[in-house]
Amino acid sequence: MELINTNEKFILTNRKKNVLVIEKQNNEIYVGAEFNKINEGERVSNQTSIAGFIGIANLLSGNYLIVFRDSKRVGDVLGNEIYQIKAVELIPYHPNQQSLVSIPEQHSEEQHLEMIRWLLNSKDFYYCPNSVEFDVTQTLQRWNTIKDQKKPIWETADPRFFWNSDYLERVIKLAKSTNNNEVCQWIVPIFMGFVETGTLNGKVEFTLISRRNLNRAGTRYYVRGIDKEGNVANNVETEQIIQISKDTYSSFVQVRGSIPLFWSQFPDLKYKPKVQFYGTQQENDRPLSIHFNQLNQIYGNVTAVNLIDRKGSELALGNAFEKGVKDLKSEKTRFVWFDFHKECAKMRYDKIQILIDLIKPDIDKNSYFYVRHGQVVSRQTGIIRTNCIDNLDRTNVVQSIITRNSLTNQLDQLKLESSVFSDNHFNGIFKNIWANHGDTISLQYSGTGALKNDFTRTGKRSLRGVIRDGENSLARYYLNNFRDGVRQDSFYLFTHHNDIDLANHVERGSVGPSPIFYFLVILLLAFVFWWSYPIHPIASVIFWVGLLFILKKIAFKYNREIVDKPRLFPLESSYPLKRNL
Template sequence: SSKFHWEQIKKREMHTTPEKFFIEACDEGADAVLAIDRVSNEMTLTGKKDVPPSAVTRPICGIMGTIRLVAGMYLIVITRKRNVGSLLGHAVWKAVDFDVISYKKTVLHLSEIQSQENKTFLAMINNVLTTDGFYFCTDYDLTHTLQRLANTSPDFQEMSLLERADQRFVWNGNLLRELAAQPEVTHKFALPVIHGFIAMKPCRINGKIFEWILISRRSCFRAGVRYYVRGIDSEGHAANFVETEQIVLYEGTKASFVQTRGSMPFYWSQRPNLKYKPKPIISKTTNHMDGFQRHFDSQLLIYGKQTILNLVNQKGSEKPLEQAFAKMVTGMNNGMLNYIAFDFHKECSHMRWDRLQVLVDAVAETQDEYVYFMVNSEGKTVAQQKGVFRSNCMDCLDRTNVIQSLLARRSLQTQLQRMGVLNVGQRIEEQAEFEKIYKNAWADNANACAVQYAGTGALKTDFTRTGKRTRWGLMMDGWNSMIRYYKNNFSDGFRQDSIDLFLGNFAVDESDGPTPLRVQKDWKFLTLPIIMLVAFSMCIVCLLMAGDTWTETLAYVMFWGAASAITATIILFNGQDFVDAPKLVHKEKMD
C-alpha cells in the first residue's frame, strides 16, 4: 500500500499571479500545469517551468470547477480532504473544505445592488459546499456500482474518469463544463465528485477480517429540498433519488448489493404553507403516464427487475398518492415491475417494530431471485444482481432507510455465509461487535441523506442504531421535526436556489440586467406578522395591568385577543406568501 501512503502525503500545488492561476496535475511526477487566464478565462496546458517565481503558492486537493456569478468567473477548489478508506487499493477522500476564488481582482466594477447580488450568489455556492457529503477518488470511478464496472468494455477503461462517470451522480458536472470542453485538460484535472455518504469499515467475525462498505450516491437530476422538489420531472427523473450499494471484500472475493430510493414517480407537489404537514397535491393537468413510463424504462434498463416498496400511510392525505402509484403500475402492465404497499406507520404503531419482519419475509423469495453481485478470488463472476428494491415513503428518508438496512442485512447474511466468514447456522444479529458497526453506519447514512434533503438528521435512527424504539428517540424525533418545520418554511427557498445555481439549473446572465433576486415581498408579508405580534402583546399587557373593573379588562383582552387570532388566521390562510420560496427557477419547472 505504498501508493496509498503516497496519496496521503501528496498535495497538489496551486500558484496564483495577478494574471493567471497555475494548477499542477494530480499524476505523480507529471509536469503538466493547467494555466487559467484570469482576464480572458482561457485554459491552456503548460509546464512547471512556466510558473513565474513571483507566484503565490498554496496546496490544494483538487478542482471542483468554475462558475459564472455577477462579478465574473470564479474557481472552486478543494482545500482540505479526509481519508475515508481504501476501495480495492484506491484511496477514497471526503472533501472537507473549499475555496471560491474570483478571477477578477476587485468588485469595484459592480454597482451597489450588483455587489449585493454577487454576495448572495456566493453565499448560495457556500451553502451547498458546506452541506456535508462530497467524496472523490483520483484513480477510481465512485459513480458506478461494482457490477456496472465489471460489465464494461476496454474502451471504457481508456476514458478519463469524468467521461466515463455515471452523469446522474456527478455533482460538479456543471462546474466542470469549461474544463470538459478540452479533453486533454479533462484527463488530468477534472475529477467527478459525488454527493451522499460513504462508510468503510474493517470488520471481524469468527477471527476473519473483511472490509464492509456502504456507499450512497445522490442523483443530481431533480435535486433539491424536501417540500420544493417532489415527484418527477418531464425526463422521468425522481426527486431525492439515491442509489445505495453495500460492498463486502474478503480475501479477493468481492460482493455488492444495490438498492434505490426515490420520490413517487408521478407529478405531485407539497408546497410549504406554514402548516405542519402541507397537503400533497397530485397534478390534474399533466399526463402522468409519460413521465412514469420514462422513469421506469430507464430504471429497468439500468437495474433490471424492480420491486417497489411503497411505505406511505394508506389513510389520510397520503392515501391518494398510494392509490395513484398502484394504479399506474397496473397501467404499465410490465412483468418486470412488482408493487408492494406496506403501511409502515400503521404496522409499526405502538412501538411494534418487530412487525417490519413481516415485510422482509414477504419479499424474501423475490430477494433470493434478485441475489447480489459476486466475483470470486479467481476473478470469476459467480453471481449477478438481477433486480433492485426501489423503496419510498413521503420523503424517502426515515421509513425508507429502516427498510433498506433490513434488506441489506439479509443479503449480507447470505454473502458472508457463501464467503465462509459466517459458519452454518450463525446469524449476523448475534455478532455483537459487527452488528454495532453495521447499525451505526446505516443510521449515519440515514442522517446524511436526511440533512441533504430535509435539512436535519433522520428520524427513527434509534431503531436503526439499537434495534429498539426508545422514548429518548421519540423526543429527539420531536426536536428534529421542529427544526425541519422551521427550515422547510423559512430557509428552504434559499437552499433550493443554492442547489439550482450549483447544478446549473439557473445560470447567471452575462448582461448587467437584474437577477430574479430582486423580487420584492408583498406588503402583507411584513405588515400582518407585526400586527399579530402587537395585538398579542397588548392582550398580555391588558391581562397583567388590569383595568378598573373586570368587564373593562375582559373587553380589552377579548378585543386584542380577537385581533391577534384574526391576523394569525389570515397568515395561515395565505401561508404560501409567508414561506421562504425559491426565486431562481420558474415555478412551472418546479411543479
Template sequence: MIAGEHIYEITSTDVIPYVISTLHLSEKQIQNNNAYLQMIKTVLNTPHFYFSYTYDLSHTMQRLHNTTPEFLQMPLHERADTRFVWNSFLMQDLASSPEQYKFCLPIIHGYVELMTAFVNSIAFNWGIVSRRAIHRAGTRLFSRGIDSNGNVSNYVETEQLVEFNGDRSSFVQTRGSIPLFWQQIPNLKYKPKPLLIQHEDHQTVCSRHFDAQIFHYGKQVLVNLVNQHGPEGVLEKAYRDIVHRINNPDVRYEAFDFHAECRRMRWDRLNVLMDRLAQDQEQIGYFLLLRDGTLISAQDGVFRTNCIDCLDRTNVVQSMLAKRVFNEVLSKFNILTKIEEHPFLEDFFRQVWTNNADVISIQYSGTGALKTDFTRTGKRSKIGALKDGVNSLTRYYKNNFSDGFRQDATELFLGRYIIQEGECTLIQCPLESERNWRYATFPLVLLVASAMLVAHIIMPSRYTTEVLLYMLFWGAMVSGTFATIIHHGKQYVDKPKLL
C-alpha cells in the same frame, strides 16, 4: 478504500474569483453577487462530497466489472455516470480541452463509510456508498415527484460492499420520490397536504422512469411505505393504478402501510414485509466476484423503496434488506453465519446505516433522520420518539423559512439556473422579487397583540371588568391575526426565486 483504491472526502473548499476587483459592479450587483456566492458556499458546506483519483466512484462495482478495457482507459470525468456527478456543470469549461482533463475530477454527493472489521481474527472490508442524483435534486418540500424526463426527487443509489482477500461483493438499492406529478408546497402548516396534479400525463412519464431504471438495474421491486389512507393514501392508490396500467413484467409493486402496521411500537411487524420480499430478494441476488475473476453471481434488479420523503421509513427497510444480504455474503466467505452472533459487528452495521440515514436526510430535509433509534438498536424507544419530535419541529422551521434559499443554491450549483449577463442593469435580477404587503403587516400586528395580551395577563394587581375586556380584545386580535397568517401561509414561506 474500494478494491485497493483510495476514496477521499472533501473537508473544506474555497471560492477563488478570476476577477479580484468588484469596482466595476454597482452596489446592487455586489449585493446580489454576494448572495450568489453564499448559495455556492451553502451547497459546498452541505455534507458530504467524495472523490477518488483512481476509482470510478460514480459506478457500482457490478457496472465497472461489465465494462470494456477501452472504457476503463477513458478519463474519469468522461466515463462517470452523469446521474451522480455533482460538479459536471462546473467542469464544462475545463473539460473542453484535453490538456485540462487532469483537473476534471468527478465528485459525488451522498454518504460513504468504509471500514475494516475483525471477526475471530479474520479481517474483511465492508461499508456503503450512497450516491445522490443531480436530476431533480433539491429540498424536501420544494422538490417532489417526477419531471417530464422521468427523473424523480431525492433519488439515491446505495451500494453495500464487502471485500475479503480479493473476493468482492456488492448489493445495490435505490430510493426515490413517488414517480408521479405531485407537490407538497410549504404553507406554514405542520404537514402540508400532498396534492396529485390531475392534468398531467402520469402514465407516460412513470413508464419512462421505469424504462430507465430497468435499463440501469434490471427488474424493479417497488416497495411503497406511505400511508394507505388520508392524503398519502391518494398518492398510494394513484401509484398502484399507474403501475397496474403500465403492466410491465419487470416491475412488481409491493405496498406496506408502515405507520399502520408498526403503530404502538410494533416494529416486529416489519418482518411481515421482509417475508413478502424474500422471494424477490432471492431472485434479484447480489454481485459476487472471486479474486481469480470468476463471477459467482450477479444482481439482476433492485428494490426501489420510497415513503413520502424517501428518508426515514425508507432507510429502515433498506437496512433490513441489506442485513439479509450481508449475512449471506459473510456466510459464503466462511467468516460467520449471522452477524447477530457478534454484537459488536451488528452494532457497527446499525451505526453505518444510521449514519447513512442522517446524512441523506440532512442533505434533503435539513435535519437528521427520524426512526434512527430502530436502525441503531433494533428497537423503538420513547427517547427516540422524543428526538424525532425535535427533528420534526426543526424540519418544520427549515422547510418553511430557509429551504427556498437552499433550493436556489442547488439550482445555481448544478447549472439549472445560469446568471444572465447584465443582471441588475439590463434585466431584473430574480433575487429582487418583492413581498406582498401582508408579509410585514400581519406579523407586526401579531407581535404587538401578543405582547399586549401577555401584559394584561401578568401586570394587573387585580382583574377588573375593564382588564378582562382588554384581554378579550387582544386575545381576539392574536387569534384573528394568527388565523390570517396561516390562511395566507404561502406568502410567508421562504420560496425559491431563481426558477
C-alpha cells in the same frame, strides 16, 4: 496540490507534478509542465496549498475558481481512497471584479456565492483522487463492466452523480479535443451523498456508499414527485460493499425516490401541507414510464415498495402510483404496497418481517454482485426501489432491514461465518453506519436527522427516540416553512448553473424583515399592554387566546407571503395543469 494565483493566470500542480494552467483573460486552459512559468511583469498575488480542484463557475461579475483546502479520508474501495470535501473556496479571477457590475448585482452575487459555499461546505460531497483508475460514481458492478474498455473518466462517469460536470466543462472539452491522459487527471468527479466504512477483525471492511441524483435535487417540500424527463425527487442510490481483499468482495444496491407522478406539497404553514396533483393520467403515465424504463435499463428488474398510508391524501397518491405501475404491464416491474404506519402501529416494528416475506423472493432472485479472486461469481439482476412520502424515515428503516437480509447471503458466499453478523462488534458497526446514513440523507433533504432512527441504531424503538422524533419534527416544520426557500435556490443554482439568467434574479433579502419579525413585535406589544394594565385572570386568558386566534387566522390567510419561497427555482411552471384525484 499547489495553487499559484497571478494577475494573468492560475497555475495548479498536483501530487504527480502535472500542471494545469487557466488563463484569466481568455479563459484558455493548458496542461503540461512547459506552461508552468511566470512571464516577465507577471505578479504573483498568492501561492498556497489546496486539497483539490472542483471547477470554474461563471457568475454575474465573471469567473471563479472553485477549490477546497481540506479533505478527510472516509473509506477505501478496492484500494482506491475516498475523501470527504471540506473548506471549499471560490476564488475570483480578478480581486475587484465585482466592482464592474451594479450595486444590486454585487449584492445578488454575494448571495449566489454564499449559496454555493453553503452547499459545497455541507460535508456531503465526496471524491476519489484516483479518478483515472477508478470511477466512484459507478457501482462496483457497473465499474467492473466498463473498466476494461479503458475509457476516460469524463466518458464513464454517471451523469446522475457527476455533480461538478458543468464546472469542469472547459477541462472536459480540452480532454475531448486532445485525448491527453494528463488532462483527464484534472477531471475528478464529486458526488453528494454518504460514505462510511467499518472494519471487522482488521480484515473485513463494511462500506456504505449513497449517491444522490443531481437531477431534481432539492428540499423536502419544494421538490416532490417527477419531472417530464422521468427524474424523481430525493433519488438516492445506496450500495453496501463487503471487502475481504482487492479481488474478493460483494456489493448490494438499492434505490429510493419520490413517487413518480406530478404532485407537489408546497409549504403553507400547515404541519402537513395539502397534496396537489397535476396533469391527466396520460400526462403522468409518460414520465412514470420513462422513469421505470431507465431503472430497468440500469438495474434490471424493479420491485417498487410503497410504504405510504392507505388513508388521507396519501391514499389517493398511492392509488395513482399503483395504477400507473400496473398500466406499464411490464414483467420487469412489480408493485408492493405496505402501509408502514398501520402495520407497525404501537411501535411493533417486528411486523416489517411481513414485508420482507413478501419481497424475499425478489431479493433472492436479484442476488448481488460477487467477485472471488478476481472472477465474477454472480451479478445483481434487479433492485428494490423504496419510497414513503418523504423517502426518508420509513424508507431508511426498511432499506436497512432489506440490506441486512441480503447481507447473510453475502457473508455465506464470502465464506464468512453467518455468526459474524450476530457478533456484537459487527452488529454495532452495521447499525451505526446505517443510522448515520439515515441522518445524513435526511439532513440533505429535510434539514434534520431521520425520524425512527433509534430503531435503525439499536434495533428497537424507545421513549427517548420518540422524544427525539418530536424535536426533529418541530425543527423540520420551522426549516421547511422559513428557511427552505434559500436552501432550494442553493441546490438549483449549483445544478442549473448554466441555465439560469442570474441578471434577472431578484436579490434575496431585499424585501425587508421577515413576517415572523412583525408577529414577534405584535406579541411583544401585547405582552407590554398585558403587563402594564393588569386584568382579571379569566379576561387575561380570553385576551391571549383571542390574540393567538387572530394571529393564526392572519398567518394562514397570508401563508404564501410568510413562508420562505425560492426565487431561482421555478415552482409550478414545470408542472402540467392542476387536477383533483
